[in-house]
Amino acid sequence: MHELSIVYNILEIVKEHAKNNNLNHINKVVVNVGEFCSLEENSLTFAFEALSKGILCNGAALVIQKTEAKAYCTHCSTEFKVTFMSKLCPICKGYSHQITAGYEILVSSIEGE
Amino acid sequence: MKQIVIKKSVLESNDKIAAMNRTLFNSEHVFTINLLGSPGSGKTSILENIISKISCKYNLAVIEGDLYTAKDAARIARYNTNVVQVNTGGACHLDAPMIYKALPYINTTNLDFLVIENIGNLVCPASYDLGEDMKVVVMSVTEGNDKPLKYPSMFQRSHIVILNKTDMLSLTDFNKEEFYQDIYSLNETIKVFEVSCRDGSGLDQLIDCLMRAIKNKKDV
Ligand SMILES: Nc1nc2c(ncn2[C@@H]2O[C@H](COP(=O)(O)OP(=O)(O)OP(=O)(O)O)[C@@H](O)[C@H]2O)c(=O)[nH]1
Ligand SMILES: [Mg+2]
Ligand SMILES: [Zn+2]
Numbered sequence: 001m002h003e004l005s006i007v008y009n010i011l012e013i014v015k016e017h018a019k020n021n022n023l024n025h026i027n028k029v030v031v032n033v034g035e036f037c038s039l040e041e042n043s044l045t046f047a048f049e050a051l052s053k054g055i056l057c058n059g060a061a062l063v064i065q066k067t068e069a070k071a072y073c074t075h076c077s078t079e080f081k082v083t084f085m086s087k088l089c090p091i092c093k094g095y096s097h098q099i100t101a102g103y104e105i106l107v108s109s110i111e112g113e
Numbered sequence: 114m115k116q117i118v119i120k121k122s123v124l125e126s127n128d129k130i131a132a133m134n135r136t137l138f139n140s141e142h143v144f145t146i147n148l149l150g151s152p153g154s155g156k157t158s159i160l161e162n163i164i165s166k167i168s169c170k171y172n173l174a175v176i177e178g179d180l181y182t183a184k185d186a187a188r189i190a191r192y193n194t195n196v197v198q199v200n201t202g203g204a205c206h207l208d209a210p211m212i213y214k215a216l217p218y219i220n221t222t223n224l225d226f227l228v229i230e231n232i233g234n235l236v237c238p239a240s241y242d243l244g245e246d247m248k249v250v251v252m253s254v255t256e257g258n259d260k261p262l263k264y265p266s267m268f269q270r271s272h273i274v275i276l277n278k279t280d281m282l283s284l285t286d287f288n289k290e291e292f293y294q295d296i297y298s299l300n301e302t303i304k305v306f307e308v309s310c311r312d313g314s315g316l317d318q319l320i321d322c323l324m325r326a327i328k329n330k331k332d333v
C-alpha cells in the first residue's frame with residue numbers, strides 16, 4: 001500500500017540527480033530493496049508506471065534488486081545472513097537482534113541521456 | 114547514454130525529520146511510543162485504559178492518526194487529555210513530517226509521555242520512523258495466531274506486542290503456543306502482554322512497564 005509514497009520518493013531522487021547531471025530523459029532506474037522491507041514488487045512496478053507517465057522517466061524501466069538481510073553478533077564481532085525466522089550467529093549460535101541490513105530501500109543508479 | 118550511481122535512501126527525507134522529532138523528545142525527556150496494529154485490534158481502547166491509570170501521575174499527550182474522521186481523537190478528548198488528530202487523507206501510514214507538523218499543537222514542555230496512535234495497518238507503518246522510543250504493536254485473538262508470520266516486519270521491529278481481547282479466547286481457535294513460538298523466532302527480545310480491555314486483565318502489568326519507561330526517561 002505504501003508503494004505509492006515510496007515511488008514518489010524514488011522519483012524525487014531521480015529528478016534531482018537527473019538535473020544535476022543534465023539528463024533529459026531516464027531509461028532505467030535501479031533500486032535496492034532489503035529483504036525485510038514489506039514491499040510488493042508488482043505494486044512497485046505498477047506505481048512506477050503510473051507516476052512516471054509524461055515526465056522525465058516516461059517509459060523507463062524500474063529494476064528491483066533484492067538485498068540480503070544481515071545482523072551483527074557483538075560477541076563474535078561478525079556479520080551474518082539472517083531471515084525473519086532465523087537470527088542465530090553461525091559461530092556462537094547466539095541470537096542477534098542487531099539488524100545491519102535488510103530494511104533499506106535505495107535508489108542505486110539511473111541511466112539516461 | 115550516461116549511468117549515474119546514486120545509492121541514496123528513499124526513506125532519507127523521512128528519517129531526517131524523525132531525527133529532529135527524536136532530538137526534541139530527548140531534550141524534553143518525553144517518552145514516546147508509536148502504537149501500531151491492525152484496524153480494530155483495540156489500540157484506542159488500550160490507550161483509554163492507559164490514560165485513566167497514568168494521567169494522575171504523569172503529563173501525557175496523544176497524536177491520533179487516522180485516514181479520515183476525528184472519532185478517535187474525540188474518544189481521547191473525553192479524558193481531558195491533550196490530543197491532536199492527524200488525518201492522512203488516504204495515506205496508509207503516519208510519517209515523520211506529519212508528526213513534526215502536529216507537535217506545535219502539543220505543549221511538550223513538562224510533557225512526560227506521548228502516544229502516537231498510528232493508522233490501523235500491519236504493513237506500511239513499520240517502515241516509517243517517527244522519532245519514537247518504542248514501537249508497540251497491538252493484535253487481538255480474533256485475528257488469528259498466524260498474524261506475526263504474515264506481517265513479520267511489524268513484529269520484528271516492535272519492542273512490545275500486546276495480545277488483546279483475551280476475554281474472547283475460548284470463542285476462537287487462537288493457538289497461544291504457536292503464537293509464542295512464532296513471535297520469539299521473529300524477535301527474541303520482544304515483550305508480550307496478554308490483556309483484555311473488556312475484563313481488565315493484564316492491563317496493570319502493561320501499565321507498570323510503561324510507567325517504568327516514562328520514569329527512566331525523566332531521570333536521564
Ligand atoms: N471483547 C473485547 N472487545 C474489545 C476489546 N478491546 C477492544 N474491543 C472492541 O474492539 C473494537 C475496536 O476497538 P478500538 O479500540 O476502536 O480499536 P482500534 O485498534 O483503535 O481501531 P482503529 O483505530 O479503527 O484501527 C471496539 O468495538 C472495542 O469495544 C477487548 O479486550 N475485548
Ligand atoms: Mg483507534
Ligand atoms: Zn556470535
